[in-house]
Amino acid sequence: MKIKLGMKALIVGAALFAEVAHAQSSVQLYGLLDAFVGYKKPMNGQSSVIAGNGGMTAPYFGLRGSEDIGGGTKVIFDLESYFNIENGAMGRTGFPHDGLFSRNAYVGVTGPYGTATAGLIPPLLWFSTITFNPFGNSFVFSPSVLHSYVGVNGQGVFGNAGEWWNAVYYASPSFGGLIGRAMYSFGNDPGHLGQNKWSGQISYNRGAFATSVVYQQIKYSLNAGDLDTVLPGLTTQSVVNLGMSYDLHYVKLFGQYQHVWDSISNGDVGxxxxxxxxxxxxxxxxxxxxxxxxxxxxxxxxxxxxxxLSYDYPLSTRTDIYAAVLSDRATRMSSGTTIGGGLRTQF
Structure with missing residues (x-):
């Protein structure tokens, strides 16, 4: 009888322990789909009527999770993949180097002393760019994103179009809305120890006001030694970005200033x-x-x-429809226009 009672207590205890362990861990599948139909004429290009991919947000799906390891500390991971809703292909339109998990792929820890991760991580400059403009991370309708990451006439920010490979990242705890962040990406190529990317950020977000200042320096774009192939003679690119927003309730205002230094053998460009x-x-x-x-x-x-200019209307807490128009002009190029309407939903 004692043996039976002991075995029963052991089984109940194991079941309770399993429930507690399960409660301390979580895994979530999530994502977003965005498709639009419209008219597009790129600068110096020909016009077309298209069923487009990601008018407001490039579609993606992800898998994130965490495990509580005690002391207020959790192990975290995130895997996110872009996909093209036009044809079901992996990656974003126009980014042939996008891999399976090209939006995020990292593991790390978070707790009382901040957050530290390693893997494929979007740089701090990218987050500042998309936070302080009303169109977010749209590669179709956001002027800030187009100027920074789809540059023309030699303009633009290099460094893998938004994601850094071989990266380590740290974010401090919030001190009354003030957070410091730092990031470093290794060239990972023997004989190129000086090839790297690094960035630092100080941000403040409290109440209706938010601001951020970011400094970024890169010495390679995708692979060590390739900046010269991106822009002939380019050895180093440095960027400083200042962003602000203020919510007055009846209107939310956004502003950004950015300066890029391109160190080029035949003369630097700002x-x-x-x-x-x-x-x-x-x-x-x-x-x-x-x-x-x-x-x-x-x-x-x-x-x-x-x-x-755009109008965005929510159909529910997860789904919205939008209509937008964009005009684009540059030196020695014919003007560009994009007009479209789309549907965006999250899961």
Whole structure:
């Protein structure tokens, strides 16, 4: 009888322990789909009517999880993959180097002393760019994203179009809304010890006001020693970005200033970019507007001006519809126009 009672207690205890362990761990499948139909004429290109991919947000799915290991510390991981809703292919449109998990692929720890991760991680400059403009991370309608990551006439930010491979990242705890972040990416190529990327950020977010300043320096784009193939003679690119937003309830204002230094063998080039934007609540929806202007100085002087206007209407907490128009102009190039409407849903 004692043996039977002991075995029963052991089984009950094991079951309770399993329930507690399960409660301390979590895994979540999530994602977003975004498709739009519209008219597109790129600068110096021909016009077309398209069923497009990711008008407001590039579609993706992800798998994230955490495990509580005690003392207020958790092990975390995140795996995120882009996919093209036009044809079901992996990756974003126009980014042939996108791999299976090219949006995020990292593991790390988070707790009272901050968060540290390692893997494939979007850089701090990317987060500042998409946070302080009303169109977020849209590669179709966001003037800030287009100027920074789809540059023309030698303008633009290099370094793998938003994600850094071989990266380590740290974020401090929040001190009254103030957070410090740092990031480093290794070249991972024998004989190229000086090939690296690094970035630092200080951000503040409290109440209606938010701001961020980021500095980034890169000495390779995708692979060690390849900056010269991206822009002939380029050895190092440095970027400083300042972003701000203020929510007045009847309108939310956005602003950014960015300066890029391109260290080039035949003469350095500086690129200044300014962006202003707004989000105005109208009924249940929002009117979004943004304008970005970039000008290069150095051995070549070129400009680019892009503006966009949109109306975004929520159908539910997870689904919205939108209509948007974008105009794009640059030195020695014919103007570009994009007009479209789309549906975006999260799961």
């Amino acid at each position: 690129i200044d970019t300014g962006q202003i934007g707004f989000s105005i609540p109208v009924g249940l929806g929002r009117i979004l507007g943004s304008d970005a202007y970039s000008k290069s100085s150095g051995h070549s002087s070129v400009y680019r001006n892009t503006w966009a």
